[in-house]
Amino acid sequence: MKITAVETEVSERPVPHRFRWRAGLPGSGETNVTTKLTVRTDQGTDGVAYGPRGPILVDLVDRRLRGALLGADPLLKEDLWHRVWEIDRIEELPIYALGLADIALWDLTAKLAGLPLYQVLGGYRDRIPAYASTVTFETTEEYLDVADQCLDHGFRAIKLHAWGDHRRDAKLCQDLRAHVGPDIDLMYDGSAGFDLLEAIYLGRALAEAGYLWYEEPMREFNIEAYRRLGEKVDVPLLSGETSDGAHYNIADFIARGGADLVRTSTHYKGGVTGGLRVAHLADAFNLRAEVHGGGPPNLHLACAIPNTTYYESLITANPIVVEAGIGRDGAISPPTVPGIGWPADVDA
Ligand SMILES: [Mg+2]
Structure with a gap:
């Protein structure tokens, strides 16, 4: 099995209930910006993950992650996890970006197994x-x-x-x-x-x-x-x-x-x-x-x-x-x- 496409889709929705954290920390904004990551394969099954702060993730996928994933076997998740770890050495990835592709690959794995992820x-x-x-x-x-x-x-x-x-x-x-x-x-x-x-x-x-x-x-x-x-x-x-x-x-x-x-x-x-x-x-x-x-x-x-x-x-x-x-x-x-x-x- 091979990864044939790595796609991003950004969406922005109003935050239903705006809130705050402690003094000094930014609270919720007025909108949530999310990125949907879809990893497609040559056998028709896809893996999907969602992450926050859309444009940052789109940039990282475009410049680094897509190149690391395309053509790879999506079931060799340990190998791909270490590829992302190497990208982290160069990019100092935001903490929420480190596992984005891994989550999509586990979604794919569980779909192939016909079982819920847990x-x-x-x-x-x-x-x-x-x-x-x-x-x-x-x-x-x-x-x-x-x-x-x-x-x-x-x-x-x-x-x-x-x-x-x-x-x-x-x-x-x-x-x-x-x-x-x-x-x-x-x-x-x-x-x-x-x-x-x-x-x-x-x-x-x-x-x-x-x-x-x-x-x-x-x-x-x-x-x-x-x-x-x-x-x-x-x-x-x-x-x-x-x-x-x-x-x-x-x-x-x-x-x-x-x-x-x-x-x-x-x-x-x-x-x-x-x-x-x-x-x-x-x-x-x-x-x-x-x-x-x-x-x-x-x-x-x-x-x-x-x-x-x-x-x-x-x-x-x-x-x-x-x-x-x-x-x-x-x-x-x-x-x-x-x-x-x-x-x-x-x-x-
Ligand atoms: Mg906490």
């Missing part, structure tokens, strides 16, 4: 609990209101993205714990908003409130800072979401004591191939690899591996709008059609 990857479960991952809301009262709506829907776990003020965020986290009681899993995501001193203050508050994990309080360049943070706080640190280097980098986070749980994903860790590598690496250390972000490829990954707890589902509006597929049990199942099973309204 079964091809090993298959651990066909349903997984989701957590409600909030955007940043205005007041504590609004967060508690959103939390009530999430629990009413059936979610049993909530993660906060908050304001980026360590004292105010710490108080919010404790207020939320008091509000929902001890039986709901709570997590906090700092989106790299703090220095070490602030991160220690916040981490101690989260430990007191019994949070399940403390995610990315600082930029992930300096693993030593995470190791020192881990010495000072008792809440489990979830590290390695945005760090470059896929499993090579996560290996150092683990070896140097900068992570109690690690991040994996299909879109930031080099596609399905990279996401699996991180998950299996963590498993060797009896660590969980929590899957970052939603979408069908991440859902398949989460259902393919044993050492992950939840599927991440964003809550971007109040009143809440729950992602299609999340039931009243707060859980979600991956698509059952062969391949990834991209939905028809994928841009939404």
Whole structure:
């Protein structure tokens, strides 16, 4: 089998519910720009992947990726993964571009197998609990209101993205714990908003409130800072979401004591191939690899591996709008059609 065409198609749609993150970070724009990548073969089966920020991906496909893929056997995904890795050495690819082609090739592989992707990857479960991952809301009262709506829907776990003020965020986290009681899993995501001193203050508050994990309080360049943070706080640190280097980098986070749980994903860790590598690496250390972000490829990954707890589902509006597929049990199942099973309204 040979790859005969590599096509891109950019689309731009209005963002249904505009939102923001912590102070200082850009929030959603008014529109989403996505790139659809289609890998065509001489046997008629195609593989499809979607990525963000259209023009950047189109440029990389035109200048680098198409040339690496055309004429190659699409089933030799390890070989193609390393070809992209070599391109990364020259281009320093955006983290979301590293796995774009790999995701399309796994879609193709699963279609050829006639199986949903998670079964091809090993298959651990066909349903997984989701957590409600909030955007940043205005007041504590609004967060508690959103939390009530999430629990009413059936979610049993909530993660906060908050304001980026360590004292105010710490108080919010404790207020939320008091509000929902001890039986709901709570997590906090700092989106790299703090220095070490602030991160220690916040981490101690989260430990007191019994949070399940403390995610990315600082930029992930300096693993030593995470190791020192881990010495000072008792809440489990979830590290390695945005760090470059896929499993090579996560290996150092683990070896140097900068992570109690690690991040994996299909879109930031080099596609399905990279996401699996991180998950299996963590498993060797009896660590969980929590899957970052939603979408069908991440859902398949989460259902393919044993050492992950939840599927991440964003809550971007109040009143809440729950992602299609999340039931009243707060859980979600991956698509059952062969391949990834991209939905028809994928841009939404
Ligand atoms: Mg995060």
